[in-house]
Amino acid sequence: MKIKRVLQGTALTALAAAAWMGAGSADASAAATATGITADANGNYVLNVTGTGKEVMVGVAKVSKTGVAKVASWDVYDGTSAAVDLSKLNPAVDNYIAIKDNDEQVTFIGIAAASKKNTISFNAATGKIEEVKTKVGTTDGTAAQVQYRTATSNWSASTALASIDLTKHQYQGATLYVRIPADSTLAPATSKVTFEDNDYNVENKGSLPSKETKLNIAKQANGPAVALDYTKGTAKVKAKTEYRVVGSSIASGSATEIGDTAAVTLDVAKEVASNDTEAVLEVRTKAKVDSVAKKCKAASKWTRVLIEKPKAFTAVAGTINNSGAATATTGDALATVTTGGATTIKVEYLVKKVKGNDTKTGVKITNSSAIAYQYYVGSAEPTAETSAKDIKTLKAKSRNDVVANITTSGSTKVYIRVAGDKKAKRWVGQWAELVTLPEIK
Secondary structure (H helix, E strand, O other): OHHHHHHHHHHHHHHHHHHHHHOOOOOOOOOOEEEEEEEOOOOOEEEEEEOOOOEEEEEEEEEOOOOEEEEOOOEEEEOOEEEEEOOOOOOOOOEEEEEEEOOOOOEEEEEEOOOOOOEEEEEOOOOEEEEEEEEEOOEEEEOOEEEEEOOOOOOOOOEEHHHOOOHHHOOOOEEEEEEOOOOOOOOOOOOEEEEOOEEEEEEEEEEOOOOOEEEEEOOOOOOOOOEEEOOOOEEEEOOOEEEEEEEOOEOOOOOEEOOOOOOEEEEHHHHOOOOOOEEEEEEEEOOEOOOOHHHOEOOOOOEEEEEEOOOEOOOOEEOOOOOOOOOOOOOOEEEEEEEOOEEEEEEEEEEEEEOOEEEEEEEEEEEOOOOOEEEEEEOOOOOOOOOHHHEEEEOOOOOOOEEEEEEOOOOOEEEEEEOOEOOOOEOOOEOEEEEEOOOOO
């Protein structure tokens, strides 16, 4: 009996020793393993778990400050593998997940905390994110890469800030969502936990993406007004703007900046390329640049204005610049302008008897058209400095034709052009020498 009791005591001691040796050992031989965190086809992050039995059990563990882990319940997945949905986890804190299969050997997985607060510095003048400040726990930092999406798009790939161009979202404005991407190199604060009197090493699987931060991108303001003077052929561009002229031979994109203190008046004729008859003048308010990103503003939308090279007055019959040397006959046609098969402008000599002879004393211009013309009498073509009062208007026909009789002594010339019309948005035409007035003898 004594020998038997000694043997029983020895057996009990051995069992106790075995139990003590089992406590505190890392469960390196556990059958259930986690291969890592991946995103599924819909962008949802999952933990991929594999076991060797008929079931896989997964539980979210709460770990105290002293490293004691508790699992309130286990989710049971049928089969040898499971894709564990991680969408309910708070990515801003360390998370711990316990896994096991039918052999009941437990493995602990650690998911590190991602940034809980992202502060975005967006420069509207450049369309760039300049900086994203982060906070992981109590540690401040900056992000080198981010992901972003709109309300309807998928997440972008992890992208360096310098490579992100958001100008396309400024046309109509947009709300973007920005986050710090998952980082497989991060580890939670606790590397070992105690669970049911056993110690376990924590296998690190990196972090989830951070929480989203909303980035509101303002819509571009409407373009500035451009003061057009169709009668003078000029366009007034405001200060603090920039303009470009888009035509067949002028590259779109090149822009000329106007100073901050004064407007600039453009001569439309000079802005249209030599091989173009018309082009588009585009004007916008310049982007506001500031050393503080949130004070920057995007350039406005382009205001677009059709501009034309002044069209020449064209006589399709008769003779332009006729010196009047031939014998005059009342009603002689000097020149006509025909539109749509009908004569709209007719130029003829004025003739009267001088000492019994028919003598040319000037010209008569008849306007039968629906547009106005301008004429000028002088020794040379009018310039921008020519007094406006010296340029006369031959109004458009109303009920009756409009007539101008031009008489003068001396060999002065008559110049004519199509008049500009603001209402009709008709640009003023090019001056043409119409006739040299006959000298009265």
